[in-house]
Amino acid sequence: MNEKTRLWLEADRAHCWHPFTDQGAWGAGEPLVLVKGEGVWLEDSEGRRYLDGNSSIWTNIHGHNHPVLNAAVEAQLGEVAHTSFLGYANPRASELAERLVGQFPEGSLERVFFSDDGSTAVEVAVKMAIQYRQQTGEEERTGFLAFADGYHGDTMGAASLGGVKRFFDRFRQFGFPVRHVESVEVLRSLSEEEIAKTAAVVIEPLVQGVNEMRVWPEGMLRELRDWCDTVGVQLICDEVMTGFGRTGTMFACQQEEVVPDYLCLAKGLTGGYLPLAATLTTGKIYEAFLGGPEKVFHYGHSYTANQLGAAVALASLDLLEAEGFLEGVRERAGEMAGLLRELKGACPNVHEVRQRGLIAGVDLREEDGSYFAERGKAGAEVCAKAREFGLLTRPIQDTVVLMPPLVATGEEIGEMVERLERAISGTVERAAAQGR
Numbered sequence: 001m002n003e004k005t006r007l008w009l010e011a012d013r014a015h016c017w018h019p020f021t022d023q024g025a026w027g028a029g030e031p032l033v034l035v036k037g038e039g040v041w042l043e044d045s046e047g048r049r050y051l052d053g054n055s056s057i058w059t060n061i062h063g064h065n066h067p068v069l070n071a072a073v074e075a076q077l078g079e080v081a082h083t084s085f086l087g088y089a090n091p092r093a094s095e096l097a098e099r100l101v102g103q104f105p106e107g108s109l110e111r112v113f114f115s116d117d118g119s120t121a122v123e124v125a126v127k128m129a130i131q132y133r134q135q136t137g138e139e140e141r142t143g144f145l146a147f148a149d150g151y152h153g154d155t156m157g158a159a160s161l162g163g164v165k166r167f168f169d170r171f172r173q174f175g176f177p178v179r180h181v182e183s184v185e186v187l188r189s190l191s192e193e194e195i196a197k198t199a200a201v202v203i204e205p206l207v208q209g210v211n212e213m214r215v216w217p218e219g220m221l222r223e224l225r226d227w228c229d230t231v232g233v234q235l236i237c238d239e240v241m242t243g244f245g246r247t248g249t250m251f252a253c254q255q256e257e258v259v260p261d262y263l264c265l266a267k268g269l270t271g272g273y274l275p276l277a278a279t280l281t282t283g284k285i286y287e288a289f290l291g292g293p294e295k296v297f298h299y300g301h302s303y304t305a306n307q308l309g310a311a312v313a314l315a316s317l318d319l320l321e322a323e324g325f326l327e328g329v330r331e332r333a334g335e336m337a338g339l340l341r342e343l344k345g346a347c348p349n350v351h352e353v354r355q356r357g358l359i360a361g362v363d364l365r366e367e368d369g370s371y372f373a374e375r376g377k378a379g380a381e382v383c384a385k386a387r388e389f390g391l392l393t394r395p396i397q398d399t400v401v402l403m404p405p406l407v408a409t410g411e412e413i414g415e416m417v418e419r420l421e422r423a424i425s426g427t428v429e430r431a432a433a434q435g436r
């Protein structure tokens with residue numbers, strides 16, 4: 001280990017606290033210090049190269065160190081990095097709001113509220129939904145519905161919506177009450193009384209990310225929208241993960257021709273460069289906030305509509321909208337599906353592969369399909385082994401996520417799958433062989 005790496009890790013172990021991390025185990029491990037990126041590759045402080053199989057926690061779209069995105073940030077830096085959106089407009093925010101709204105049919109989503117992260121994009125939608133009801137004479141509609149095992153972020157409001165028990169149950173009593181449902185069928189069975197108290201329902205459209213990449217049945221989102229319209233409940237689509245081409249279309253909700261009342265965007269908004277989020281909403285909802293100081297939406301963050309973030313988001317949209325880009329994503333998603341089918345055929349411990357666009361979850365199980373006795377161990381071991389083979393990704397329990405940057409070539413995806421296969425056969429299968 002070189003001197004710089006040693007010092008960085010010493011400072012990290014002494015002073016940093018990582019997200020979702022068992023810090024004791026972290027301190028005992030050998031963390032990578034990532035210092036460079038180029039396309040789908042990352043490089044650590046020891047000069048080792050890795051494929052970014054997790055798109056740097058689901059954010060990266062166009063690869064790292066992209067000349068067009070770099071140029072956008074640099075050009076903006078030459079103007080100004082950040083100015084307050086409280087009391088001032090800024091050119092990049094104006095342009096970006098117009099571009100985002102332009103993705104949807106005219107007269108549907110018309111307003112953009114900027115914030116910083118996926119969690120805050122969801123917080124904004126929740127607060128808007130509550131205040132909207134207060135200002136339209138429906139004060140009794142205070143309740144929220146969400147889907148079991150869903151994930152919407154970690155700030156208290158977003159966490160209240162979250163259904164992942166191991167993350168959120170300890171905080172449950174400190175948040176607001178949310179009714180979690182499994183399906184649209186369950187929604188249909190709710191009493192009129194309960195529905196009359198409901199402000200909105202939130203969903204991760206097409207695929208629940210943190211819930212081990214569970215894919216919703218086709219047509220479900222459409223059914224949900226129809227149910228919402230029938231009973232007067234608003235629809236919040238959390239496209240923090242699925243937005244910006246991930247599922248093969250610009251937004252996942254477009255695949256079922258659904259326009260939500262609130263659309264939450266973050267992760268891929270800046271192509272994976274900078275923290276910026278947006279909550280889009282309709283003209284009708286916006287209008288309920290007009291009419292004087294008592295109707296003001298009291299919400300905002302210091303870095304709201306950050307100019308650097310908006311500049312790079314605009315450049316990212318240019319690339320996404322270039323001819324053939326999304327077709328290319330769909331093509332490579334097809335290639336990835338083929339490769340993962342082969343992986344499943346070759347690895348008896350791969351129980352199921354779920355995929356939507358360039359999002360995949362590879363379930364590891366015992367050969368007979370039962371869960372491993374110690375949940376999460378196989379997933380962690382496979383990802384640790386994959387790292388040795390130069391592939392970075394993360395498990396969710398015993399599901400290994402494969403989520404390449406959208407620019408990954410068929411060859412690069414093939415390389416990722418091959419390294420994953422070697423990691424699985426070098427860990428789970430070897431352990432199984434030794435255990436028997």
Ligand SMILES: *Cc1c(COP(=O)(O)O)cnc(C)c1O
Nearest residue numbers: 117118119151152153209240241
């Ligand atoms: C990541 C994620 C969030 C939270 O976004 P942050 O930027 O991490 O706060 C919310 N919803 C979904 C669906 C996500 O995948």
